[in-house]
Amino acid sequence: MTRVLVVEDDPQLVRALRINLQARKFEVESATDGGTALRLAATRTPDVIVLDLGLPDMDGIDVIKAVRQTGRVPILVLSARHTSEDKIRALDAGADDYVTKPFSVDELLARLRAAVRRSESPEPSEETVLVTTEDFTVDLVAKKVRRDGRDVRLTPTEWHLLEILITHPGRLISQRQLLLEVWGPTYGDKANYLRVYMAQLRRKLEADPSHPRYLITEPGMGYRFEG
Structure with missing residues (x-):
């Protein structure tokens, strides 16, 4: 049974979350402050934390x-x-996802289940050399992308951006982290750079760039690769 640690100081919300999570066969523990949360995280080893x-x-x-x-x-x-x-700030500190209040219980549960699945599926190791989707393949060693039997020409910047996303499948990478890693410390607030390059990658890789299947935007937060 998946153990969830809910860290929340609103007792009514904790009760609602407990009822909804337990109805779906999650085991729930709760903390109303950060100190208790850290103690429970260390001693009870939850499978996921809602914070x-x-x-x-x-x-x-x-x-x-x-x-x-x-x-x-x-x-x-x-x-x-x-x-x-x-x-x-939350994503850069190490959070895996972010849901704003008020929220849909169904959306929260979907995000929670996805986070647990990602933690159970190991990220590609250094030995992983080929990432394959239904529409394209990425050779991480040769730094080549093929689609429909043909090489896809990517610029060095496009490749760097794709490589970061594709080697962290399912993980939400913040805009700031991508900007710092691809363009450097003076570009931390240049979100327009990301929009331009993500649009270019989608045109080259997605069957329907306006409705991407693989390169997903989380508005205001960042991007993720879904294989």
């Missing part, structure tokens, strides 16, 4: 950082903070 950022004793970002010092348990942020800056 509010506005806790009474410490900021949720600090909880994420502390958890990340010792493990890779998936962390799904559930917060009323909805600005891009808040989302990027």
Whole structure:
């Protein structure tokens, strides 16, 4: 049974989450503050953490950082903070996904199940050399992409961007992280660069670039590759 640690100081919301999660066969534990959350995360080894950022004793970002010092348990942020800056801070600290309040229970459950699945499926190791989808293949060693039996010409920047996403399948990578890794520290706020290059990649790789199947945008947060 999947064990969920809910870190939230609103008792009504905790009760609602507990009812919905237990009805779907999740085991639920809860904490109302960051200190208790860190103790339970260390001693009870949850399979996934659902975390509010506005806790009474410490900021949720600090909880994420502390958890990340010792493990890779998936962390799904559930917060009323909805600005891009808040989302990027959480993702850069190590959160795996971000859902804003008010939220759909069905969406939250879908995101939670996806986070658990990703944690159970190991990311490609250094020995992984070929990533295959229904529409294209990516050779990580030769740095080549093939689609419909033909090589796809990518610029070095397009390749670097694709490589980061495709070697972290299913993981949401923040805009800021992509900008820093691909373009460097002076481009951390140049989100327009990402939009341009992601559009180019989709034109080259997606069957329907306006409705991408593989290169997914999470508005205001970042991008993910779904294989």
